[in-house]
Amino acid sequence: FIGARYHFSFHLIRLQSCSKAASRGQTFKKQNRRKVNNKDRNREGPASLSVCSGHRKCNITRFHLPLTPSTSFHTTVLTSAAQSAITVTEEPDTLFQKLVVLVKGHDRAVLDSYEFFATMTAKELGISLGKVFEPPKDIERLTLLKSIHIFKKHRVQYEMRTHYRCIELHHITGCTAQVYLEYIQRNLPEGVAMEVTKTAMEKVPDHILEPMWKEIPTDDKPSQ
Amino acid sequence: MINSKNFRHVTNVCVSLLLLRCMTTEAKRNRAARIRVGKGDKPVTYEQAHHPHHIGHRKGWLSQHTSNLKGEDGAAERTVEDVFIRRFMFGTFHGCLANEIVIKRRGNLLNVCAVMLQKLPPQKFYFLIGYTESLLSHFYKCPVKLEIQTLQDKIVYKYL
Numbered sequence: 001f002i003g004a005r006y007h008f009s010f011h012l013i014r015l016q017s018c019s020k021a022a023s024r025g026q027t028f029k030k031q032n033r034r035k036v037n038n039k040d041r042n043r044e045g046p047a048s049l050s051v052c053s054g055h056r057k058c059n060i061t062r063f064h065l066p067l068t069p070s071t072s073f074h075t076t077v078l079t080s081a082a083q084s085a086i087t088v089t090e091e092p093d094t095l096f097q098k099l100v101v102l103v104k105g106h107d108r109a110v111l112d113s114y115e116f117f118a119t120m121t122a123k124e125l126g127i128s129l130g131k132v133f134e135p136p137k138d139i140e141r142l143t144l145l146k147s148i149h150i151f152k153k154h155r156v157q158y159e160m161r162t163h164y165r166c167i168e169l170h171h172i173t174g175c176t177a178q179v180y181l182e183y184i185q186r187n188l189p190e191g192v193a194m195e196v197t198k199t200a201m202e203k204v205p206d207h208i209l210e211p212m213w214k215e216i217p218t219d220d221k222p223s224q
Numbered sequence: 225m226i227n228s229k230n231f232r233h234v235t236n237v238c239v240s241l242l243l244l245r246c247m248t249t250e251a252k253r254n255r256a257a258r259i260r261v262g263k264g265d266k267p268v269t270y271e272q273a274h275h276p277h278h279i280g281h282r283k284g285w286l287s288q289h290t291s292n293l294k295g296e297d298g299a300a301e302r303t304v305e306d307v308f309i310r311r312f313m314f315g316t317f318h319g320c321l322a323n324e325i326v327i328k329r330r331g332n333l334l335n336v337c338a339v340m341l342q343k344l345p346p347q348k349f350y351f352l353i354g355y356t357e358s359l360l361s362h363f364y365k366c367p368v369k370l371e372i373q374t375l376q377d378k379i380v381y382k383y384l
Contacts, residue, residue, distance in 0.1 A: 104293045106285065138294045146254075156254065161280075162294040190328035190335070191288035193296055 094174035098130070098199040101167045101184065105192040111165045114192060118167050118184055125180060130168030138162045259384055267380040271324050289329040302329070305364065309336060316356055319343060322378045334364060337371040341378065349374075 101118065105111045115132060122129050139161050146154040172180075181196060188194060257276045259268055274283050287306045291298040306327050313325050313336065320340045328335040336356075340349070353370050360368040 104290075104295075106293065107280070140294060156256075160292050160294075188330070190330045191285065191290060193290040193293050 095201045096172045096174070096177055096198050097170065097201045098197075099169040099172050099177055099181075100197040100199075101169070101181075102135075102195045102197070103165045103167075103188075103192055104162050104195070105165075105189075106161060106163070107191070108163045110189055110192060111163055114189060115165050115167065117187065121180065121183060122167075122169060125176065127172055127176060127180060128170045130170045132165075132167050135164040135166055137164065261384050264383050266384045267378070268382055268384050269323055269379060270381040273381045273384070286324050287327045289327075305334075309334075309360065312360070313338060313356070316352055322375055332366045334360070334366055334368045335371060336360075336368065338373075340372055340374045342374050342376060 103111055103114060105114075119129060119132055139159050141157060141159045143155050143157050145152065146156045169177075169180075177198070185194065259266070259272050271283065279285065287302075289302045290296050291302045309327060310325055314321060317338070317340060320343050322339040322341050326337040328337065344352075349372070353372060357368050357370050
C-alpha cells in the first residue's frame, strides 16, 4: 500500500459490518436465528453462519465468485483481490502507531470534500484522528516557444499545480487500517492520487532486552 | 507541448502563425482555444466562450487523471489515449456531440462522459455506445464506460 498508484477495477462497496450488506435476492438456508454474513447470499457456495460479536470472531466463510457472463467489460465483476475470506488466526494483529494518508490533486475543492469524507469516515469508525493539514502546493512551470519555427522572443508559459492534503491517524490496528484504507481508496475521486505511509510498532526482541555486558562478567577483554 | 493538445477543443481552427508572419509588427496574441469576438451571430457554448487561463477558476478539466501531478508518471501515454478517444468519439458519433468529451480515470476504469444531440434514433445510439465501449475496452485493456446524456440542441452560452 505504500506509495503506489492502484490499478484495480473500480467497484464501489458499502462499508460492511457483519449483517448490513444488501442482499441479491437469492435464497439461503437459515439454520438458526443468528445473524448471517450477507456476503454468502451473493454466492452459490455453501452458506455458513457467523457470529457478529466482533470482527475478529467471524467464522471461516467459503464462497465462489458469481457466475455472471463476463464477456462485456463494463459489467462490474468483483475480483478476488477485493474480497478475501474472513479467517481466524492466532497471530497478533499488526499495530500502527501512525497512518499518514497524503492526497494530491489539481483541484483544491475536490481535496476539501475528500478530506471531509475521510475525516467523517474515521470518526464514524472510531479511529483517533491526528493532524489534518494542508502542505503547501507545488507549482511546476514550463516556458516553451510559442511558435513552431523561429520567434524566439515569444514564449508561452504553462504551470501545473499540485495541491496536497495530509490526514494522520494514530493508534490503529492492521485490520481497521485495511478496511479504512480500502474504503477510502475505492472512493478516491478521479484526478486525485494518494500515498500512504504506515508506521508499525513491533515488540522489542527478547535478546536485546538485557544488555550483553551483564551476562558475561567472567570474560576478559581480548584487547589487553 | 503536452497541454496545448488538451486545449485544442475548438471547432474553428486557430489561424496559424505562418500566415501572420507578414504582420509581425503587431503584438503576438495568444490564439490557443479562443474564439475571437465577431459580429454577434456565432453561438458559443460555455466551454468555448472561456479562454484557457480560466481553467481551474471558471472552467473545469476535460481530462482527469493523476499523471500530471508531482511525482506521478505516464502523462504522455494518457494524453495520447485521450486524443485518440476524442477523435474516435467525434467520428463515431458524427454531428451528435453537443460539447466536449470529459474523460475520467478512476483506478483501472476509463469513464468517457459525453453530451449528445438527439439526431439518431435511440436504437442506433445504443448500438454505437456498446460498440464504442467494447472496442475501446479491447484496445486499451481496461474497462471503458460511456456515460451519455442527450439534449435537444446545443446549450448556447452567448453569441460572439
